[in-house]
Amino acid sequence: MGAGAALFDYDNDGDLDVFLVQSGTLEPGSKPGASGGRLFRNDLEKQKLRFTDVTEKSRILANRYGMGAAVGDINNDGWPDLYLTNLGSNQMYLNKGDGTFEDVTKSTASDDPRWSTAASFFDYDRDGWLDLLVVNYAEFSVTNSPNCYAPTSARDYCTPRVFRAPGNRLFHNRRDGTFEDVTTAAGVDKEFGHGLGAIAADFDDDGWIDIYIANDGDPNQLWINQKNSTFKNDALLAGAAVNRDGKTEAGMGVDAGDFDASGTDDIFVTHLMEETNTLFTNVGAAVFEDRTREAGLGMPGRRFTGFGTLFFDYDNDGWLDLLVVNGAVQLLPELIRKGDPFPLGQPNQLFRNTGNGRFVEVVEQAGPSFQLLEVSRGAAFADVDNDGDTDVLVTNNNGPARLLLNQLGSRNHWLGLRIVGKNRRDMLGAGVDVVIRKNQILRRRVRADGSYLSSNDPRVLVGLGSTTQVEAVRVRWPDGNLTEFKAPPVDRYTTIKQ
Amino acid sequence: MHFVINLSASLAIALLVLGPQSSRPIFDEVAAETGLNFRHYNGMTG
Numbered sequence: 001m002g003a004g005a006a007l008f009d010y011d012n013d014g015d016l017d018v019f020l021v022q023s024g025t026l027e028p029g030s031k032p033g034a035s036g037g038r039l040f041r042n043d044l045e046k047q048k049l050r051f052t053d054v055t056e057k058s059r060i061l062a063n064r065y066g067m068g069a070a071v072g073d074i075n076n077d078g079w080p081d082l083y084l085t086n087l088g089s090n091q092m093y094l095n096k097g098d099g100t101f102e103d104v105t106k107s108t109a110s111d112d113p114r115w116s117t118a119a120s121f122f123d124y125d126r127d128g129w130l131d132l133l134v135v136n137y138a139e140f141s142v143t144n145s146p147n148c149y150a151p152t153s154a155r156d157y158c159t160p161r162v163f164r165a166p167g168n169r170l171f172h173n174r175r176d177g178t179f180e181d182v183t184t185a186a187g188v189d190k191e192f193g194h195g196l197g198a199i200a201a202d203f204d205d206d207g208w209i210d211i212y213i214a215n216d217g218d219p220n221q222l223w224i225n226q227k228n229s230t231f232k233n234d235a236l237l238a239g240a241a242v243n244r245d246g247k248t249e250a251g252m253g254v255d256a257g258d259f260d261a262s263g264t265d266d267i268f269v270t271h272l273m274e275e276t277n278t279l280f281t282n283v284g285a286a287v288f289e290d291r292t293r294e295a296g297l298g299m300p301g302r303r304f305t306g307f308g309t310l311f312f313d314y315d316n317d318g319w320l321d322l323l324v325v326n327g328a329v330q331l332l333p334e335l336i337r338k339g340d341p342f343p344l345g346q347p348n349q350l351f352r353n354t355g356n357g358r359f360v361e362v363v364e365q366a367g368p369s370f371q372l373l374e375v376s377r378g379a380a381f382a383d384v385d386n387d388g389d390t391d392v393l394v395t396n397n398n399g400p401a402r403l404l405l406n407q408l409g410s411r412n413h414w415l416g417l418r419i420v421g422k423n424r425r426d427m428l429g430a431g432v433d434v435v436i437r438k439n440q441i442l443r444r445r446v447r448a449d450g451s452y453l454s455s456n457d458p459r460v461l462v463g464l465g466s467t468t469q470v471e472a473v474r475v476r477w478p479d480g481n482l483t484e485f486k487a488p489p490v491d492r493y494t495t496i497k498q
Numbered sequence: 499m500h501f502v503i504n505l506s507a508s509l510a511i512a513l514l515v516l517g518p519q520s521s522r523p524i525f526d527e528v529a530a531e532t533g534l535n536f537r538h539y540n541g542m543t544g
Contacts, residue, residue, distance in 0.1 A: 002538075002540075003538055018534060020536045020538075021538075022538065022539065023538060023539060023540045023541075024539060024540070024541060025539070025540070025541025026541065027541060035539070038536055040533070040534055040536075049528065049532040050532055050533055051532050051533040051534045052533060053533075053535075314524060315524075350524070350525075362524070365523065365524055366523065366524050366525060367523035367524055367525040367526060367527065368523065368527070369525060369527040370525070391525075392525065395538060396538060397538055397540055398538060398539065398540045399537065399538060400529065400530075400535075400536065400537050400538075401529055401534060401536040401537075401538070402527050402529050403527065403528050403529040403532065403534050404525035404526070404527055404528075405525060405526045405527075405528045406524065406525060407522055407523065407524060407525065407526055408522075408524045
């Protein structure tokens with residue numbers, strides 16, 4: 001099912017570094033993840049990329065059966081910290097600010113010993129400190145794993161329904177270096193699912209951050225923030241639990257973004273082949289309509305099993321496009337017949353937003369890597385070479401990581417923003433409205449979560465097309481305050497402080 | 499906070515969409531050449 005990756009600036013030198021999650025074998029007597037997850041420092045110089053493996057120096061010891069990674073500054077010291085989800089106990093690594101990390105899982109009380117997948121840092125109670133959501137997948141262990149079989153009678157991976165759903169966990173940041181498990185108090189233990197994807201966003205535009213969880217084979221959950229440290233799952237009534245046919249789907253990756261420039265965050269969830277990937281359009285106040293077919297995303301998604309995905313503007317034309325990375329979870333007969341020893345490979349897909357509510361698949365122009373048959377899982381997004389367009393790091397199950405460098409977007413104009421608090425912490429959850437001119441506003445948000453098991457660039461990169469000047473930037477801070485900043489320069493990154 | 503208005507058609511026209519028709523691929527895969535050498539392992543050997 002894994003694994004993911006994180007793109008984050010651990011050394012605060014202005015460029016995004018890479019952490020890649022490792023898994024391993026679960027055979028009895030083996031050492032899961034023996035080689036471990038790896039941290040690569042980005043030594044960017046004059047837009048020339050060079051990565052150096054600094055894992056040993058960093059003191060990160062990620063040698064468990066890894067799944068995903070989440071990034072957030074848990075102690076407000078301006079240094080981003082790293083949370084790793086595993087099959088088994090998770091790990092919280094505190095960034096010491098000197099190139100090293102300290103395992104503070106125990107002292108922070110932020111572990112979850114189950115099979116964790118996605119995780120998201122967000123400030124649900126507006127106290128200025130990042131809380132943590134941990135999503136769990138299934139009650140699985142090597143000893144309770146049954147044998148499952150493909151139609152060809154070959155032994156195959158089991159569906160999640162074979163295993164009970166364990167439920168998720170919400171940790172409240174106590175502001176003293178520890179977390180409190182508030183899962184029950186917050187009400188998020190009232191619904192269960194085989195969770196794989198999670199995204200935090202203000203879906204109902206009330207200034208409080210909500211949660212959307214993509215479940216594999218169970219109804220998805222939309223936990224609306226009740227503004228009193230509790231949440232209520234409104235997914236079914238809101239039209240975001242199941243598809244337009246009333247069917248649950250195999251939710252994997254998820255993202256939220258304002259693809260139609262309506263001023264509200266829409267949701268995109270990736271699924272199994274023969275299902276569609278599903279586009280839930282937010283028609284206002286967190287009421288959603290499944291407009292997958294209208295958007296042209298129905299048939300392209302049915303061919304493959306999607307995992308990592310993100311709304312991002314690859315051509316910087318002002319409209320959020322989509323990328324979906326694919327790889328089957330059950331053996332593909334056509335690849336078995338060809339003698340493929342790992343017959344799960346599928347190509348990845350890029351979709352261009354045409355600006356009228358529709359997407360068109362970009363095939364040949366996307367690049368040779370989109371022709372490869374690999375078992376892609378995670379996708380992390382960031383401008384790794386700081387040239388003003390979004391690049392993509394793709395992780396492949398039992399395969400190499402791929403770094404897709406964007407060669408197109410920076411030909412258009414762009415606005416790069418880093419939104420930080422008083423202590424230079426990235427203000428995850430802040431809303432950003434870029435005012436091009438009166439009545440022409442692009443809405444984005446500061447986030448690192450979304451996609452699948454991965455963590456993304458917290459900076460906000462806004463494509464401007466041919467526009468060379470913006471009027472203003474309005475920031476809706478996570479504490480509810482609104483600030484307007486006048487005309488930041490285009491084609492460069494600007495840091496905006498609270 | 500309801501000041502966001504739909505991106506109008508006029509902006510859509512104003513924004514220049516640069517060429518998917520360009521001959522150069524949109525994405526180049528550069529992991530190995532930039533030193534990002536990593537292979538995920540899940541124990542499956544075929």
